[in-house]
Amino acid sequence: MTGVAYVVMGVSGCGKSTVGRALAERLNLGFRDGDELHPAANIAKMVRGEPLTDVDREPWLRAVGAALHPGTVMACSALRRRYRDLLRAVAPEDVLFIYLHGTRETLIERMRHRNGHFMPMALLDSQVATLEEPGPDERHLSVGIAAPTAQIVEAIVSLV
Numbered sequence: 001m002t003g004v005a006y007v008v009m010g011v012s013g014c015g016k017s018t019v020g021r022a023l024a025e026r027l028n029l030g031f032r033d034g035d036e037l038h039p040a041a042n043i044a045k046m047v048r049g050e051p052l053t054d055v056d057r058e059p060w061l062r063a064v065g066a067a068l069h070p071g072t073v074m075a076c077s078a079l080r081r082r083y084r085d086l087l088r089a090v091a092p093e094d095v096l097f098i099y100l101h102g103t104r105e106t107l108i109e110r111m112r113h114r115n116g117h118f119m120p121m122a123l124l125d126s127q128v129a130t131l132e133e134p135g136p137d138e139r140h141l142s143v144g145i146a147a148p149t150a151q152i153v154e155a156i157v158s159l160v
Contacts, residue, residue: 004070004160005091009078009134010100011127013107015145015152016075019031019100034076037063042134051126057083065090079130084138098156099134102145 007027008020017033024031038060042052044145061083064076068091078084078097134140141159142150 003092005070006073006096006160007068007084007087007097008075008098008100009079009084010145011077011079011107011131012137013147014102015030016077016100019098019145019152019156020150021149022149023098023156026138026153026157027073030069030072032072032074034060034064034067034074037067040055045047054082058086061086062090062098068095077127079127080132081138083133084134095139096160097134097138099140099141099142100145100152101133101142102129106145115120125151 006020006023008016008023012017017035020033021031023029042056042060045052045056061076061078064074065087068074068087076087078087084097134142141156143155143159145152147155
């Protein structure tokens with residue numbers, strides 16, 4: 001498991017950071033939050049309620065890919081296939097995407113209860129519209145988010 005770079009992915013509110021941190025702790029690996037690698041201009045745009053464009057995302061995705069190392073867990077939305085392709089191109093050979101998914105209602109409820117995050121609830125629909133679920137030819141796990149974090153992490157561990 002330490003030779004793999006794990007990317008916990010999905011739309012805003014799915015629990016990427018929470019699950020990613022818990023998974024890293026459970027596997028005794030390092031954790032990075034891809035949100036910390038966003039340029040200030042991207043964060044300002046999202047705070048204003050403006051969705052990022054592919055041009056906005058590319059330098060950020062390159063930074064995320066460069067920060068991926070075997071034995072680490074990274075939280076990163078990785079919403080489109082081309083974004084994941086870019087991450088794979090920049091990152092180590094062995095990347096496993098862990099796709100967290102849930103109902104819109106669950107996502108909204110989670111976003112209502114989190115504090116201090118720059119992503120407004122108004123951008124959830126644009127993220128859902130942008131999302132391209134990982135295909136069968138992509139190395140990934142698909143995990144629902146209805147259960148408590150500890151159960152989600154155990155489900156992931158049982159599959160890796």
